[in-house]
Amino acid sequence: MAINFYRKIRRNISEDGLIVSSSGFLVNTMVGKIDFSRPLKILEIGSGKGPFTREIIRRMSTDSTLVVCEIKSEYNPWIERLMEEHPHKQVRLHNGCVTGLLTAPELYDVIVSSLPLKNFTKMNDQNAFLYRLIEGFKFALNNGGIYLQYQYFKSNKADIEAVFGKEMDEIDFVPLNILPAFVYSMTK
Numbered sequence: 229m230a231i232n233f234y235r236k237i238r239r240n241i242s243e244d245g246l247i248v249s250s251s252g253f254l255v256n257t258m259v260g261k262i263d264f265s266r267p268l269k270i271l272e273i274g275s276g277k278g279p280f281t282r283e284i285i286r287r288m289s290t291d292s293t294l295v296v297c298e299i300k301s302e303y304n305p306w307i308e309r310l311m312e313e314h315p316h317k318q319v320r321l322h323n324g325c326v327t328g329l330l331t332a333p334e335l336y337d338v339i340v341s342s343l344p345l346k347n348f349t350k351m352n353d354q355n356a357f358l359y360r361l362i363e364g365f366k367f368a369l370n371n372g373g374i375y376l377q378y379q380y381f382k383s384n385k386a387d388i389e390a391v392f393g394k395e396m397d398e399i400d401f402v403p404l405n406i407l408p409a410f411v412y413s414m415t416k
């Protein structure tokens with residue numbers, strides 16, 4: 229039993245880049261940066277079991293839209309349950325790599341990403357995938373739109389700033405999370 233638990237933790241860290249789902253403190257810090265007072269086109273990337281999805285769906289207006297992107301279909305039941313609980317909200321689930329949703333300009337007002345960017349720097353492609361991703365976020369954001377991203381250890385801050393061509397608008401630190409996290413806010 230202890231061995232199974234240990235294996236699961238190792239798999240979570242290496243594949244998903246986290247130990248357990250994000251805490252309510254992290255969710256509220258990140259989602260709290262979104263101005264829900266107007267209709268929004270929102271893209272959430274890397275939903276996992278949906279700690280952010282739940283709060284975004286709860287707060288978004290009925291004339292807003294949310295695309296939830298998650299590469300692993302094993303998390304679908306959690307997201308589908310949230311969608312069923314809010315039938316009047318416009319939510320779509322996309323299973324696949326997010327790069328497929330970043331192919332046109334100015335599609336979203338808000339991008340909320342839980343992607344473990346640090347893991348992508350370990351890929352043997354001189355960070356080509358990482359940069360393609362961040363360039364895709366900028367490309368697909370509306371002017372004035374906001375890209376929200378959490379990371380541990382302040383990783384990849386410089387990569388995001390290099391692609392957006394400016395300093396981060398805000399960085400929040402959330403200690404009450406496993407692991408403590410930094411929330412990046414970058415407007416286009």
Ligand SMILES: C[S@@+](CC[C@H](N)C(=O)[O-])C[C@H]1O[C@@H](n2cnc3c(N)ncnc32)[C@H](O)[C@@H]1O
Nearest residue numbers: 244245246249250274275276298299325326342
């Ligand atoms: C760190 S977990 C975050 C889970 C949840 N949002 C949370 O904060 O607890 C990252 C998630 O991103 C997903 N993911 C990884 N690469 C992806 C990609 N290229 N496109 C879409 N989702 C991806 C993983 O399957 C995983 O569920």
